[in-house]
Amino acid sequence: MIIVKELGRHFIFELFGCDPKALDDIKEIEKAMEEGAIESGLTIVGRVFYHFSPQGVTGVLVVAESHISIHTWPEFGYAALDVFTCSKDTDPMGVFSRMAELLKPASNSVVEMKRGIMKEGET
Amino acid sequence: MIIVKELGRHFIFELFGCDPKALDDIKEIEKAMEEGAIESGLTIVGRVFYHFSPQGVTGVLVVAESHISIHTWPEFGYAALDVFTCSKDTDPMGVFSRMAELLKPASNSVVEMKRGIMKEGET
Numbered sequence: 001m002i003i004v005k006e007l008g009r010h011f012i013f014e015l016f017g018c019d020p021k022a023l024d025d026i027k028e029i030e031k032a033m034e035e036g037a038i039e040s041g042l043t044i045v046g047r048v049f050y051h052f053s054p055q056g057v058t059g060v061l062v063v064a065e066s067h068i069s070i071h072t073w074p075e076f077g078y079a080a081l082d083v084f085t086c087s088k089d090t091d092p093m094g095v096f097s098r099m100a101e102l103l104k105p106a107s108n109s110v111v112e113m114k115r116g117i118m119k120e121g122e123t
Numbered sequence: 124m125i126i127v128k129e130l131g132r133h134f135i136f137e138l139f140g141c142d143p144k145a146l147d148d149i150k151e152i153e154k155a156m157e158e159g160a161i162e163s164g165l166t167i168v169g170r171v172f173y174h175f176s177p178q179g180v181t182g183v184l185v186v187a188e189s190h191i192s193i194h195t196w197p198e199f200g201y202a203a204l205d206v207f208t209c210s211k212d213t214d215p216m217g218v219f220s221r222m223a224e225l226l227k228p229a230s231n232s233v234v235e236m237k238r239g240i241m242k243e244g245e246t
Binding site (some may be wrong): 036 | 130135137142168170171173175181184185187188189192196199201203205209234236239
């Protein structure tokens with residue numbers, strides 16, 4: 001039997017019905033992402049946070065284990081959150097929990113994608 | 124009938140069998156991503172490029188339309204490339220083509236995910 005193994009795990013979160021004010025607060029979003037990254041056991045090596053006019057935030061933390069990104073649409077109460085990690089020790093729920101605490105989504109979903117699937121023996 | 128509409132399109136590329144030397148060349152990767160972003164009609168607003176020891180590159184371009192990211196594993200000939208855009212005018216193949224020209228994957232795949240799906244009338 002061939003057992004597949006992946007190089008990275010990519011968690012794709014959808015957050016609906018969020019607090020519009022929190023979705024537009026770039027400072028609090030950066031703080032929460034940083035705290036969530038640490039909570040998830042990630043090591044931050046770079047960052048870009050950008051506030052759009054008239055509203056909306058994009059934030060990216062580049063981590064030693066890959067990246068975390070968020071894009072927010074305050075006018076629709078929506079945020080797209082991604083946690084991509086090459087570490088088997090990362091608990092992505094640390095990031096999600098901290099962001100959900102800030103953004104207060106009414107509903108959410110997550111899909112985990114395996115990235116870089118290799119056959120046994122290749123990894 | 125309810126027609127669904129999305130706020131963003133997220134293209135998830137898997138590149139296998141790439142040139143290991145190109146996968147470790149941070150300068151050429153940054154140049155190709157920048158050229159690809161422009162080719163795809165994206166507007167760059169921020170960037171982080173990071174070279175890992177002993178090898179591997181992470182690169183993120185934050186664009187007005189969302190983001191582009193790449194993570195490379197030269198030791199496995201693999202790159203994970205993401206193009207997330209909220210613009211209906213973005214052609215993600217501009218980024219992919221430029222990166223493929225540099226990295227020369229033997230095989231590749233792409234998945235398009237709709238992000239922030241709203242019911243008609245909500246968007």
